[in-house]
Amino acid sequence: MKKLSLSLLFVVLTAAIGLGWTLDNFFAQMNLSEHKTKSSSELLSYRQMGSALANTLDRHTAAEQFLASWSTNSHVGLSLISRSELPLPLELENNFSTGIPLELESENNILIHFLLPSRQQVLILSIPKLNDKDGNEGLRLVFTSVFYLGILGIVLIWLYPLIRHLQQLRKSAQAFGEGALDQRVTITRTSYIADIEMEFNRMAQRIQILVDDNKLLGNAVSHDLRTPLARLRFGIEALQQTDNPANRDKYQRHISRDIDEMEKLVAVLLNYARMEQAMVKVDQHAIDLNSLINQCVGLQESLNNKIEWASKGELYVDGDEHYLAMLLNNLIDNALEHANTKIRIELVRVKNKVVLKISDDGSGIAEDKRLELLKPFTRGDMSEGKKSGYGMGLAIVTRIAQWHNAEFSIHDSVALGGAEFVVTFIGK
Known part of the structure; x- marks a missing residue:
């Protein structure tokens, strides 16, 4: 959600500041251009009138009396000042001396200066500024509307991929709820909700594993409990029908053996169920x-004579001692069960990783069977009459490796010719 929040904040700020600045500059340029055009056309008549007045007053001997008689009610003011009272930069001075009017703008008025060369005076024509506020209200309304519509459009563009990803997530969740447990969300690098999508995929993967394991557990229970239960029923019936002490003792031992086998199976089931929590x-x-x-x-x-192992210094990893010992014992027991004469344990550091290898000289594991053996209640090759347990050892190893962020894999042993189990930890 952090990426979503930051991207939304960035889009809104960028849209508001960028669009506002662009429209403000565009409006200012338009307003300035319009103002200049309007002012130029409006002032042309005043320039012509001022030039005629300046030529007349320059030849008139009673210029001051004429100006005194100028109506004070007129919105155009006239005044005379000495030429020396208007100091100008050299460039403006040269233009003004040739008779070009000089326009200056104050806060409230536009002042047009005309030179009276014979009298060495300056005629000042004062014109009040026109209020253009009312004329710009419509334009301001248009630009304000464009501003807010622009922000809305940018936000909608930003929202489109978010809505699309949310719809995809909804469809995946709906399909998953309807039983399509292999349904996953496709995650892209530009997704705003990638963390939510990853959590959904992890949840879906976890649920699928639990459901698959429950199916395997159900099949295993139905298969592995059925045989000792059938033998138990047969033994009880046989025990009821015989009075021979030797036969009764034999049947009682068989019944006790079947009960022990059932207890072990239940213990294995409870242990794995606890690990699945x-x-x-x-x-x-x-x-x-x-x-x-x-x-x-x-x-x-x-069985120490079958184990080839030599401790070499200290190699540390982060882990739980109890569960790591369970992982090692399961791998060693599995290797001893399938080895012919020996197993080999190796522990080495490879860069920042600690690699554990346990290999044996048995018949090995076919490549297409390796992933299946990592599931609970999946047994290995029993063709040589070897007891294969309940098929939980490697499933437990897989789960413990996941808890420790380690990688567990099965390979062929180059040195011994059998199977090689590799667990790669992150070293310290």
Whole structure:
């Protein structure tokens, strides 16, 4: 919204100041031109009259008496001054000496000066200024209307892309609400509401993931619970129908095993459901990944001979120790489950990034299956009879990596020939 507010303020100020200044200058130029034209035509008769009076008074011996008899009620005033009382610059002096009238303008009058060369006097013709205010009112009204209409037009031009983007956002939200969960808003660099559009896309992506995960959870529950429930029902029925102590003990063990399996599945479901909550608190601070890997590897005491790892100094990232340990344990367990003889753990700094690589010498993961394995309850290859769990390990790793702004990807291991899991953190 900051971009929207600033752009609106800029457009309004630019329109008001720029358009006002342009119209003001244009009006002033028109007014000045009109005033000059009007003044020139109106003063022509006064110049002619003044020139005739000046020629007459220059030859008249009683010029002062003539001026004294000039009607004081006339709107045109006449007066005589000595030539020496009118000092002029050299250029004006030369023009005035050749008989060209000199026009001066005061606040209320226009003064036209005529030279009387024989008497070395100056005749001053004083003409009151005409009030042009009434004549300009119509023009002022036109320019005022143009000013406000211009601002309105500029604001409407600015509003057009905003309205278009809002309509697009409304259509996307409507389509999303009707079930088109892949609906997204196309974001352009010039959009005033790009932050809102990005938040909508993030929200839509989050909801789509939740819905897809819920579908997977539903399918997994229906599949993984059905088998132990069926065995449990069969075991209870068999237990009711036998009196043999050995068979009863065997059926009881089977029932207990099925209940344990169901408990584990429910625990996995609850754990992942908790991780899907938007309010999970990730307490991030500086964590030494080398030290954390040492701790996680130390938990695999019986399989240490399969793990190739050498700690090298200290490499820190911002993260939550509990969730990072969960990420490492899931990756190590997954690699140990699919490895033939060994796994390799590497931790290196690449510029401002810290890169964690966990690879194994197993059969690897086909490229077209890698993205699927990042979803919950998606199992890997079980062709060799290896237990593949519930398919939650990599889904949990993906979610924890997202919380830490890290990138998680799956590749082929060049050194060992199996799969290679890479987590790239922002280093400290």
